[in-house]
Amino acid sequence: xxxxxxxxxxxxxxxxxxxxxxxxxxxxxxxxxxxxxxxxxxxxxxxxxxxxxxxxxxxxxxxxxxxxxxxxxxxxxxxxxxxxxxxxxxxxxxxxxxxxxxxxxxxxxxxxxxxxxxxxxxxxxxxxxxxxxxxxxxxxxxxxxxxxxxxxxxxxxxxxxxxxxxxxxxxxxxxxxxxxxxxxxxxxxxxxxxxxxxxxxxxxxxxxxxxxxxxxxxxxxxxxxxxxxxxxxxxxxxxxxxxxxxxxxxxxxxxxxxxxxxxxxxxxxxxxxxxxxxxxxxxxxxxxxxxxxxxxxxxxxxxxxxxxxx
Amino acid sequence: xxxxxxxxxxxxxxxxxxxxxxxxxxxxxxxxxxxxxxxxxxxxxxxxxxxxxxxxxxxxxxxxxxxxxxxxxxxxxxxxxxxxxxxxxxxxxxxxxxxxxxxxxxxxxxxxxxxxxxxxxxxxxxxxxxxxxxxxxxxxxxxxxxxxxxxxxxxxxxxxxxxxxxxxxxxxxxxxxxxxxxxxxxxxxxxxxxxxxxxxxxxxxxxxxxxxxxxxxxxxxxxxxxxxxxxxxxxxxxxxxxxxxxxxxxxxxxxxxxxxxxxxxxxxxxxxxxxxxxxxxxxxxxxxxxxxxxxxxxxxxxxxxxxxxxxxxxxxxxxxxxxxxxxxxxxxxxxxxxxxxxxxxxxxxxxxxxxxxxxxxxxxxxxxxxxxxxxxxxxxxxxxxxxxxxxxxxxxxxxxxxxxxxxxxxxxxxxxxxxxxxxxxxxxxxxxxxxxxxxxxxxxxxxxxxxxxxxxxxxxxxxxxxxxxxxxxxxxxxxxxxxxxxxxxxxxxxxxxxxxxxxxxxxxxxxxxxxxxxxxxxxxxxxxxxxxxxxxxxxxxxxxxxx
Numbered sequence: 122x123x124x125x126x127x128x129x130x131x132x133x134x135x136x137x138x139x140x141x142x143x144x145x146x147x148x149x150x151x152x153x154x155x156x157x158x159x160x161x162x163x164x165x166x167x168x169x170x171x172x173x174x175x176x177x178x179x180x181x182x183x184x185x186x187x188x189x190x191x192x193x194x195x196x197x198x199x200x201x202x203x204x205x206x207x208x209x210x211x212x213x214x215x216x217x218x219x220x221x222x223x224x225x226x227x228x229x230x231x232x233x234x235x236x237x238x239x240x241x242x243x244x245x246x247x248x249x250x251x252x253x254x255x256x257x258x259x260x261x262x263x264x265x266x267x268x269x270x271x272x273x274x275x276x277x278x279x280x281x282x283x284x285x286x287x288x289x290x291x292x293x294x295x296x297x298x299x300x301x302x303x304x305x306x307x308x309x310x311x312x313x314x315x316x317x318x319x320x321x322x323x324x325x326x327x328x329x330x331x332x333x334x335x336x337x338x339x340x341x342x343x344x345x346x347x348x349x350x351x352x353x354x355x356x357x358x359x360x361x362x363x364x365x366x367x368x369x370x371x372x373x374x375x376x377x378x379x380x381x382x383x384x385x386x387x388x389x390x391x392x393x394x395x396x397x398x399x400x401x402x403x404x405x406x407x408x409x410x411x412x413x414x415x416x417x418x419x420x421x422x423x424x425x426x427x428x429x430x431x
Numbered sequence: 432x433x434x435x436x437x438x439x440x441x442x443x444x445x446x447x448x449x450x451x452x453x454x455x456x457x458x459x460x461x462x463x464x465x466x467x468x469x470x471x472x473x474x475x476x477x478x479x480x481x482x483x484x485x486x487x488x489x490x491x492x493x494x495x496x497x498x499x500x501x502x503x504x505x506x507x508x509x510x511x512x513x514x515x516x517x518x519x520x521x522x523x524x525x526x527x528x529x530x531x532x533x534x535x536x537x538x539x540x541x542x543x544x545x546x547x548x549x550x551x552x553x554x555x556x557x558x559x560x561x562x563x564x565x566x567x568x569x570x571x572x573x574x575x576x577x578x579x580x581x582x583x584x585x586x587x588x589x590x591x592x593x594x595x596x597x598x599x600x601x602x603x604x605x606x607x608x609x610x611x612x613x614x615x616x617x618x619x620x621x622x623x624x625x626x627x628x629x630x631x632x633x634x635x636x637x638x639x640x641x642x643x644x645x646x647x648x649x650x651x652x653x654x655x656x657x658x659x660x661x662x663x664x665x666x667x668x669x670x671x672x673x674x675x676x677x678x679x680x681x682x683x684x685x686x687x688x689x690x691x692x693x694x695x696x697x698x699x700x701x702x703x704x705x706x707x708x709x710x711x712x713x714x715x716x717x718x719x720x721x722x723x724x725x726x727x728x729x730x731x732x733x734x735x736x737x738x739x740x741x742x743x744x745x746x747x748x749x750x751x752x753x754x755x756x757x758x759x760x761x762x763x764x765x766x767x768x769x770x771x772x773x774x775x776x777x778x779x780x781x782x783x784x785x786x787x788x789x790x791x792x793x794x795x796x797x798x799x800x801x802x803x804x805x806x807x808x809x810x811x812x813x814x815x816x817x818x819x820x821x822x823x824x825x826x827x828x829x830x831x832x833x834x835x836x837x838x839x840x841x842x843x844x845x846x847x848x849x850x851x852x853x854x855x856x857x858x859x860x861x862x863x864x865x866x867x868x869x870x871x872x873x874x875x876x877x878x879x880x881x882x883x884x885x886x887x888x889x890x891x892x893x894x895x896x897x898x899x900x901x902x903x904x905x906x907x908x909x910x911x912x913x914x915x916x917x918x919x920x921x922x923x924x925x926x927x928x929x930x931x932x933x934x935x936x937x938x939x940x941x942x943x944x945x946x947x948x949x950x951x952x953x954x955x956x957x958x959x960x961x962x963x964x965x966x967x968x969x970x971x972x973x974x975x976x977x978x
Contacts, residue, residue: 153859173559203477376653
């Protein structure tokens with residue numbers, strides 16, 4: 122297992138390096154400068170500014186300087202937030218996005234698994250019908266529409282929650298609900314399909330034949346085996362959620378990271394673009410790694426390359 | 432199996448917590464009567480007056496810092512200076528007395544050397560200010576920024592602790608207006624030196640000299656509070672204890688917050704603004720910014736014909752554009768220079784009200800005349816019956832897209848043979864395409880750096896960096912030149928130059944004005960004394976709450 126982990130971490134670092142390099146060169150192809158009042162600067166002034174920020178140097182040299190800085194843990198300073206270190210910028214914006222994302226993930230996938238399992242067990246009954254109806258609804262309604270509806274009815278009309286603004290746990294509830302519906306619906310669908318399959322397999326029949334009750338069979342044997350496809354989709358879903366949903370964050374005026382990323386691209390804020398890309402890639406890869414390890418725990422048949430590859 | 436159980440348990444716990452929290456938060460907090468809460472469209476980028484380039488930062492700086500002068504209503508009033516000074520030495524020297532009771536928020540005295548230090552910092556190429564160009568005209572500023580001269584050669588000197596002497600290379604007719612701008616504010620030297628590059632990135636690095644102090648603010652925070660500065664020389668006139676700013680980007684969220692009394696004043700846009708038009712709390716505010724269309728004369732010689740340009744201008748129903756498409760408080764405009772920004776030095780009348788109707792009529796909707804001029808123009812050029820396939824470049828925001836569609840529709844409707852293709856691109860791409868001439872028509876915008884018509888008119892001289900359409904008129908160039916040279920020290924004659932220049936551009940439809948951008952607001956009826964100055968910031972000294 123240790124060997125496997127070390128190997129994966131080496132790949133992770135290599136991938137990060139490639140991502141950073143590709144992003145760096147692609148980013149430099151974007152038109153415009155990182156200066157916020159670019160249109161007001163004359164060609165001469167632009168030249169002076171470029172010298173000041175080292176943007177007049179050949180691209181390869183700029184790349185080298187950036188990579189060397191990166192190896193020293195220096196992500197540079199932002200252009201849109203003058204002189205603000207990029208790392209600090211990411212960290213201060215990350216917490217709200219992570220919190221809402223994690224809450225939505227736990228709530229959504231948790232309820233989704235339950236709903237899917239119940240629907241599968243009660244296949245072709247009204248319970249299944251209702252569950253399927255809600256999962257289709259959940260997938261069809263965009264989260265921002267739901268966000269606006271939740272805000273209007275629960276917060277504005279009924280005053281049960283804060284309308285918006287980031288102020289403690291209560292202000293995270295509505296965004297969490299809005300974001301949780303899609304993962305809920307997705308997990309439920311996958312869970313149901315897989316569970317229906319599993320429930321008709323031989324070992325379940327055997328378990329039943331041994332005299333286990335229906336619920337015992339489900340809990341002990343079916344649930345675990347039905348989780349495999351669910352775990353697969355949970356990985357990317359988690360990254361999506363935790364890196365922030367721009368629109369939902371805007372609706373609830375949450376100082377999250379999603380908007381920062383879009384804004385850094387729109388304003389050519391080179392160091393922030395790089396910092397966030399590297400950070401997102403890192404997060405995605407870590408989650409993929411965790412998912413791979415989870416597979417092994419859930420299903421002993423796929424106890425990763427430890428035996429297979431070596 | 433234990434894992435699944437704990438998962439179910441966790442979800443249940445979360446659900447219960449959600450319900451409990453919901454009940455707990457139902458008693459809404461009432462805003463303190465000493466606080467006025469505003470929504471704002473974005474975060475503060477920096478509180479370093481040398482580096483700030485946007486209105487949000489400029490507002491926070493105007494609240495918490497103070498320069499030589501401050502706008503009260505439409506008038507420039509002395510602030511840290513004791514009077515608004517007239518220049519001597521043929522407009523090249525300003526000797527400005529400073530008030531002796533001015534202090535920094537740490538209690539230390541504010542002296543002339545604080546200005547000297549701040550100004551030298553802005554032009555210092557090492558600081559990398561994107562606004563250093565606004566110092567152009569102050570002795571040696573341009574050379575210092577270019578790295579050709581030492582920073583201490585800048586034309587500013589502390590004659591004594593309370594007298595500032597400013598020397599210019601050429602006279603700056605709008606010098607007093609310029610002094611209200613945050614780029615000319617003083618800074619506390621010890622604070623800047625202590626913080627180094629971090630100066631202005633959080634409130635701990637700052638020392639203030641204005642009506643308010645920023646407290647507990649950190650870089651990209653999405654809300655911030657300004658508390659009254661008791662060390663401000665005019666603290667007795669500051670009535671509101673706290674100003675609170677909340678970043679809210681979604682118009683319907685802003686509306687919900689306003690209607691629940693969570694915020695006292697908020698900007699609204701789009702459909703929300705249209706929907707609230709008849710509300711008693713609704714008002715609009717014109718900004719010193721205009722949108723206009725430029726026609727690429729190099730690429731398409733037909734745009735060199737004045738009748739063609741006039742025709743394009745006359746097809747546009749600006750009233751309909753602002754009310755149906757924008758609906759946000761923007762106003763039709765007949766010149767690139769906006770209304771409510773600059774005033775005749777003798778008659779005190781608005782610049783735009785003194786323009787000739789011969790020019791402004793070209794920006795009045797007249798489709799019949801437009802079609803006629805278009806046909807005449809094409810006949811003059813020998814292009815009758817030809818078709819023209821043009822690309823109109825614009826921004827890619829929702830509003831800009833709608834606006835482009837509107838313009839496309841109206842141009843194609845009244846100008847036979849014209850086919851407009853839309854290219855709505857990100858802002859930086861629009862700038863790049865404008866600079867490189869990669870467009871046929873482009874919708875551009877400009878906002879005033881300081882409240883004087885020259886900030887708009889200077890753009891369109893022959894060879895101007897932002898004259899993307901390359902419209903050129905020798906008489907226009909001559910008027911602009913005269914305003915800066917022969918008449919620089921004669922406000923009345925200079926004003927006539929500027930009026931004439933604008934008239935020429937209007938008559939020629941050299942650039943096609945569309946509208947002056949505006950913002951629609953909802954304001955709590957208790958909030959009084961809102962004083963939005965020509966410089967684009969509020970003077971919150973006069974703000975008060977009706978009890």
